[in-house]
Amino acid sequence: MDGQINGLDLLGPDTRGLYVGGAWREAEGGERFDVIDPADGSVLTDVANGSPGDAVEALDAAVDAQADWARTAPRERGEILRRAFELITERADRFAHLMSLEMGKTVAESRGEVAYGAEFFRWYAEEAVRVHGRWMQAPAGGSRLLTIKKPVGPCLFITPWNFPLAMGTRKIGPAVAAGCTMVVKPASQTPLTMLALAALLAEAGLPAGVLNVVTTSHTREFSETLQADDRLRKVSFTGSTAVGRVLVRQSAEQLQRLSMELGGNAPFIVFDDADIDAAVDGAMVAKMRNMGEACTAANRFLVHSSVAQEFGEKLGKRMGALTVGRGQDDGVDVGPLIDEQAVESVGQLVTDAVHDGAKVVVGGSAPDGAGYFYSPTVLLDVPADSEINVQEIFGPVAPITTFESEEEAIRRANDTEYGLASYVYTRDLARTIRVAESLEYGMVGINSGLISNPAAPFGGVKASGFGREGGFEGIEEYLETTYVALPAG
Known part of the structure; x- marks a missing residue:
């Protein structure tokens, strides 16, 4: 302290x-x-x-x-x-x-x-x-x-x-x-x-x-x-x-x-032409702000199949290096969730995703001891219809699901009742414009994991x-x- x-x-x-x-x-x-x-x-x-x-x-x-x-x-x-x-x-x-x-x-x-x-x-x-x-x-x-x-x-x-x-x-x-x-x-x-x-x-x-x-x-x-x-x-x-x-x-x-x-149920879309290291940097911000307890937190990681393994491994390495502990202690990166119910909810979503076929890259459980903690977690090969892609996670868990085409990425991103924040990583300017115009969200971050700004209008559409x-x-x-x-x- x-x-x-x-x-x-x-x-x-x-x-x-x-x-x-x-x-x-x-x-x-x-x-x-x-x-x-x-x-x-x-x-x-x-x-x-x-x-x-x-x-x-x-x-x-x-x-x-x-x-x-x-x-x-x-x-x-x-x-x-x-x-x-x-x-x-x-x-x-x-x-x-x-x-x-x-x-x-x-x-x-x-x-x-x-x-x-x-x-x-x-x-x-x-x-x-x-x-x-x-x-x-x-x-x-x-x-x-x-x-x-x-x-x-x-x-x-x-x-x-x-x-x-x-x-x-x-x-x-x-x-x-x-x-x-x-x-x-x-x-x-x-x-x-x-x-x-x-x-x-x-x-x-x-x-x-x-x-x-x-x-x-x-x-x-x-x-x-x-x-x-x-x-x-x-x-x-x-x-x-x-x-x-x-x-x-x-x-x-x-x-x-x-x-x-x-x-929110924010999609974090990584296209095959993206700068993967920059995407991982952005993912750390978009996912781990507030331990994932944010309505703008990246909830579904939609990553092109050709770069999903690389993205998942690099994100897992970064997430696994985080120190979990009391927020007032020196050297701590990730504090507790808000209460015991939050830990149980996050844990159940991860358990169900693994049951559906997801692979745990890092984390996947709550550490032993007092307090309401959950380990930073990355999941690969998460089925698109897994509950973790439907519910707002509100915790430090990054589920990665693959896609093959731009049209599929947009369709899957919009396949939710929510429409608050979304994130897109690509180096193609024309794609940036097409995707930003097609996403049904109040806010779109392009090659950035942090979009909140007091000078900008914050809010969503749909539910x-x-x-x-x-x-x-x-x-x-x-x-x-x-x-x-x-x-x-």
């Missing part, structure tokens, strides 16, 4: 409660729940366990603050985000250690998330002053057309456990810039980073009631209660497609605006959801358009 840093010092005795209306308080009834260290199963600390009643009080605070916040000058909103960016950057090591403790990823990888997550605040600090409509003469003459942009209103954000900081800043940043207030429910496995972020935003000058954070293990009751309230105007969710479908159904009665960033986060497009998710008809004179 680096020095004496552990990250828990970002949280005082009061900041492990609910943050509502600018004040920290206990949950209704005083209920609390434990936050577990996935490296050994021990209890890190406990936090307030909010009730549906607490959720309503948080929405009350957001509604009360909405009008004043919408009237706040864009420059002032942007300056708050800029100060928050600077504070996160100053405390990067502490945030990194806190995330590593509650989520499991290595401190080095957590530092990468801190930089990525903070960048959303800097990006939207600059976008806050660029919200504008348009003015034009009506085509037939006789009147003028004016459009103006207004904040959507109070929002509900439900964030996942795998990126405790970045998935929060990616939603909070554009909402603050647009003039929206919000209630945030972080994942119960990793609530500490969001609590620390709430305290930091208050320090940066965010007014009371703009951001409200309710930690809770009563997830279904929480969302049902808030989505039944006609004062809530927008829901943004990052998580599983199954839960996303529930939230979409619950939104129907109040016709709430939605942004859904859901599951991977709808709406975009990041980029110029991200702030539009939090704005309504009003048309004003004006007489010519």
